[in-house]
Amino acid sequence: MSRVVTRSINDQTGLRCLDLVQTDAGSHIWLECRRDPEDSHGWRVVFYAAKEFASVAEAWSDARERVAWLDEEMAE
Structure with missing residues (x-):
């Protein structure tokens, strides 16, 4: 499955983001992600x-x- 991120929004800390994604079928989904600096x-x-x-x-x-x-x- 091919996906393209059409928009990515980060929080102020840079440790969370939300991606709006278009799938190869033309539909749209979103994913909330986080990262840990020590990882x-x-x-x-x-x-x-x-x-x-x-x-x-x-x-x-x-x-x-x-x-x-x-x-x-x-x-903000």
């Missing part, structure tokens, strides 16, 4: 959309409802 693994998925969405706007709306830190980041 060389890089980003780890900690939460993700429970379904695929027809548009990036729908995926973004769902992510904003479910990922609490997004509202804090977007307010």
Whole structure:
């Protein structure tokens, strides 16, 4: 499955991010990731959309409802 990140939003600490992703089927999903500075693994998925969405706007709306830190980041 081919996926393309269409938007990536980081929190102020740089330790969390949310990626909006378009799948090869043309649907959209989102992934919340985190990284730990002491771990060389890089980003780890900690939460993700429970379904695929027809548009990036729908995926973004769902992510904003479910990922609490997004509202804090977007307010600034």
